[in-house]
Amino acid sequence: xxxxxxFAFFDEGSKREIRRAxxxxxxxxxxxxxxxxxxxxxxxxxxxxxxxxTLSLIGRDDVVKVIDQGSDESVNAVNIKKLIQKTxxxxxxxxxxxxxxxQSRHRIPETPLQENQILVLQVPLPEPLRAxxxxxxxxxxxxxxxxxxxxxxxxxxxxxxxxxxxxxxDHPVQVESAYVMAPSPIPRFDNLKLADNKALxxxxxxxxxxxxxxxxxxxxxxxxxxxxPFEPERFESVSCRLCGATGVFMDEILDDQSGQTVHQCxxxxxxxxxxxxxxxx
Amino acid sequence: MNTKEQPxxxxxxxxxxxxxxxxxxxxxxDRQLDRNFCPRCGTxxxxxxxNFDVYxxxxxxxxxxxxxxxxxxxxxxxxxxxxxxxxxxxxxxxxAPVNLFAASAQQRRHVRNHLMGKVYQNPVYGLRMNxxxxxxxxxxxxxxxxxxxxxxxxRAVELLEHVRIPVFRMxxxxxxxxxxxxxxxxxxxxxxxxxxxxxxxxxxTGLDLSxxxxxxxxxxxxxxxxxxxxxxxxxxxxxxxxxADRTIVLLNGKIIEQGLTDQILEDPQHAYTQQLVQxxx
Numbered sequence: 001x002x003x004x005x006x007f008a009f010f011d012e013g014s015k016r017e018i019r020r021a022x023x024x025x026x027x028x029x030x031x032x033x034x035x036x037x038x039x040x041x042x043x044x045x046x047x048x049x050x051x052x053x054t055l056s057l058i059g060r061d062d063v064v065k066v067i068d069q070g071s072d073e074s075v076n077a078v079n080i081k082k083l084i085q086k087t088x089x090x091x092x093x094x095x096x097x098x099x100x101x102x103q104s105r106h107r108i109p110e111t112p113l114q115e116n117q118i119l120v121l122q123v124p125l126p127e128p129l130r131a132x133x134x135x136x137x138x139x140x141x142x143x144x145x146x147x148x149x150x151x152x153x154x155x156x157x158x159x160x161x162x163x164x165x166x167x168x169x170d171h172p173v174q175v176e177s178a179y180v181m182a183p184s185p186i187p188r189f190d191n192l193k194l195a196d197n198k199a200l201x202x203x204x205x206x207x208x209x210x211x212x213x214x215x216x217x218x219x220x221x222x223x224x225x226x227x228x229p230f231e232p233e234r235f236e237s238v239s240c241r242l243c244g245a246t247g248v249f250m251d252e253i254l255d256d257q258s259g260q261t262v263h264q265c266x267x268x269x270x271x272x273x274x275x276x277x278x279x280x281x
Numbered sequence: 282m283n284t285k286e287q288p289x290x291x292x293x294x295x296x297x298x299x300x301x302x303x304x305x306x307x308x309x310x311d312r313q314l315d316r317n318f319c320p321r322c323g324t325x326x327x328x329x330x331x332n333f334d335v336y337x338x339x340x341x342x343x344x345x346x347x348x349x350x351x352x353x354x355x356x357x358x359x360x361x362x363x364x365x366x367x368x369x370x371x372x373x374x375x376x377a378p379v380n381l382f383a384a385s386a387q388q389r390r391h392v393r394n395h396l397m398g399k400v401y402q403n404p405v406y407g408l409r410m411n412x413x414x415x416x417x418x419x420x421x422x423x424x425x426x427x428x429x430x431x432x433x434x435x436r437a438v439e440l441l442e443h444v445r446i447p448v449f450r451m452x453x454x455x456x457x458x459x460x461x462x463x464x465x466x467x468x469x470x471x472x473x474x475x476x477x478x479x480x481x482x483x484x485x486t487g488l489d490l491s492x493x494x495x496x497x498x499x500x501x502x503x504x505x506x507x508x509x510x511x512x513x514x515x516x517x518x519x520x521x522x523x524x525a526d527r528t529i530v531l532l533n534g535k536i537i538e539q540g541l542t543d544q545i546l547e548d549p550q551h552a553y554t555q556q557l558v559q560x561x562x
Contacts (some may be wrong), residue, residue, distance in 0.1 A: 144386070152421075152423045156433070161452065225430045226430075227430050
């Protein structure tokens with residue numbers, strides 16, 4: 001059976017509605033704009049928010065890259081890439097520099113983004129205050145009144161219990177000293193890249209039906225205390241076992257046989273590009 | 282008391298009704314009510330034209346039987362509930378002398394976080410039962426603008442010592458505490474931002490006598506040391522006799538008698554107050 005889909009899967013009305021929500025999100029950085037999350041050929045919670053943003057924005061001249069936890073070749077990334085490719089026919093790439101539209105699950109690429117690029121992040125839980133306040137009605141009120149004691153209190157509790165902030169990923173940020181936002185479960189390492197980024201950063205939560213954005217060159221500050229500053233993960237004494245890179249986000253790999261721990265770039269494209277350039281030299 | 286002295290809190294013409302009222306009960310002059318309840322339309326007049334001033338360092342007692350509007354009044358003053366009409370003024374350098382009932386939600390939250398503390402009858406409303414006791418106190422400090430973990434922790438420990446919570450239990454959640462301990466944590470929390478106004482709603486109800494005496498001692502001590510103005514609601518005249526300088530008597534949402542506590546207890550004028558005092562002796 002061969003079904004003729006509209007360009008980019010959705011009908012034009014749907015795409016327009018999502019773009020309208022996106023425009024509002026860009027206009028109010030960090031504010032979660034509700035939108036009518038569509039049914040998709042993949043299950044909610046598997047990147048439908050990001051995918052809807054990507055499909056609503058994509059044009060024939062775009063070049064798409066999809067990353068899953070730093071990898072271009074994991075099942076999730078490949079499937080989403082295929083869906084986009086089959087319903088639009090646009091070119092795909094692994095090369096961060098070449099892409100105009102990058103959909104990512106939980107990483108911001110190591111290669112700095114440029115003005116002409118849009119990064120779409122998939123978000124499982126867009127509400128930074130959810131663990132503190134289960135009611136959506138109340139959290140929206142808290143946002144409206146800029147009452148963010150809860151976000152700080154959760155970090156305070158971690159410090160009281162464990163002596164430091166223990167957020168692994170999804171460390172909350174405050175955008176332009178206004179809205180507190182969940183940066184999606186990117187590692188703390190990537191929080192720094194949210195601030196003053198040249199590219200437009202979009203966040204889509206399909207299951208929770210929210211879109212939000214960090215426009216280019218926006219001030220984004222990770223929540224912290226005066227005596228407990230925000231600290232990203234550090235990989236100081238280690239380098240990538242393949243390309244020898246330092247100062248990037250590393251995967252820790254345990255060798256079963258030897259029992260040794262080795263490190264490897266998490267961003268596969270970054271690693272590959274370094275290896276290729278070495279080969280040419 | 283010098284009548285020219287500036288009060289710190291002035292409540293004027295507080296009305297709070299549940300229901301829209303009908304022709305039989307709308308006119309305050311000749312309402313046909315069964316206590317505070319209109320049998321025709323079911324409207325409850327919980328607070329009916331309440332007026333009082335609280336002066337700096339004074340403890341104002343509020344007595345009345347259950348259902349007389351004591352707690353509703355307290356909830357209105359702490360902005361837990363919208364009023365039907367009336368005005369509340371706080372005379373303090375940190376707040377503009379405007380009617381706070383008409384102020385924005387943000388402004389009210391600011392006043393609540395910086396100038397007020399409240400101890401609820403039921404600790405469930407005043408505490409986050411699953412956060413640590415230190416965290417509970419920090420919540421109020423964070424809301425009042427503190428961002429220094431060390432300072433907040435020290436302040437919390439100091440306050441919890443003051444209310445005699447053992448050091449080794451301070452990092453425990455109030456959910457694990459006895460009722461008396463929870464109430465003491467609540468008092469510590471309410472005091473944490475040094476509020477000029479403290480609202481105590483039936484703080485000793487349900488506590489056994491020795492704990493009651495402990496809590497009352499503590500309140501008295503705090504008032505002496507910190508010169509905080511308090512509004513103390515209780516249906517227990519013993520508590521009022523011990524704490525309050527002045528007392529108002531509520532019945533069916535109206536103030537039926539007010540004056541110096543001794544005067545009211547020794548020489549009650551209104552039939553209801555006489556009955557109340559009688560039943561104590």
